[in-house]
Amino acid sequence: AYEMCGRDWSSDVCSSDSTPLHKASKKENNIDVVNHLLEDLVPKQRVALMAMQDDTKPTPLHDLAATKENSDAFKLLFDELDPESRRQLLAIQDLEGSTVLHKLVPHQGDDSLISCALNGLASSDLLNLLRIQNDKGSTLLHEATHTSCNPDVILGLTEQLDATEKLELLMMQDDELSTPLHRAVRMQERSEERRVGKECRSRW
DSSP states (O other), rough: OGGGOOHHHHHHHHHSOOOOOHHHHHSSSSSSHHHHHHTTTTTTHHHHHHOOOOOTTHHHHHHHTTTTGGGGHHHHHHHTTOOEEEEHTOOOOOTTTHHHHHOOOOHHHHHHHHHHHHHOOOOHHHHHHHOOOTTTOOOOHHHHTTTOOOHHHHHHHHSSHHHHHHHHHHHHHTTOOOOOHHHHHHHHHHHHHHHHHHHHHOOO
8 A cells, every 4th residue: 555655755654553544533523633634635645544554453444434423534535535445445454354344334333334435346346345254254244233233234235236145145154153144133132132121120
C-alpha cells in the first residue's frame, strides 16, 4: 500500500506504526477530524493511509467499523473509493484474522454501512470476502448470525450470490465445527430464553 502514495509522501506520512488517522479512528464522533486529515489528498494517498496497519495490525477502517458512533466517518472514507480499492481494503486482516467487515457486521448492524462498503463489488469479489475466516474460523455469516444483527444485513451480504455459493457459505465450519446456521439457532434459543426469563420476572 505504501507505494501507492509515492515514495517521498509515504516516507513522511507512513513512518510511524500508528498514524494520526489510526488515532482519530479510535475516538468517537470524529468525522471532522478524519475529514481534515484526508482533505487535499489524492485517491491513491487516501487508500494508502487506509491500508496501513499499526503494531496490532488493524487498519483505521477496522477501528472505525468497531465503533457505532463513527458510522459517518466510515461512510466518508468509503464514498469515493473505486471497487478495486474497496476489494483490497476489505480483504485486509488484523492479528485476529478479522476483516473490516468482521468488525462492522456485529458492531454496527446497519445494512446501509454494509451497502456502502460493498458498493460496486463484483459477486466473485463478494464471495471471496465472505469466505475469509478469522482465527476462530468465523466467516462474516458466522458473525452476523451469532449476534442480534439486522436481518437486512445478512440478506445484503448474500443477495448477489447464487444457490450453490450460498450453500457453500452455509456449510463452512468454525473452530467449534459450527456452521452459520448452528449459530443462528443458538442465537434464537438464547433470545427465547431471555424472553421467557423476562416474563417470569415480571410475574414475580
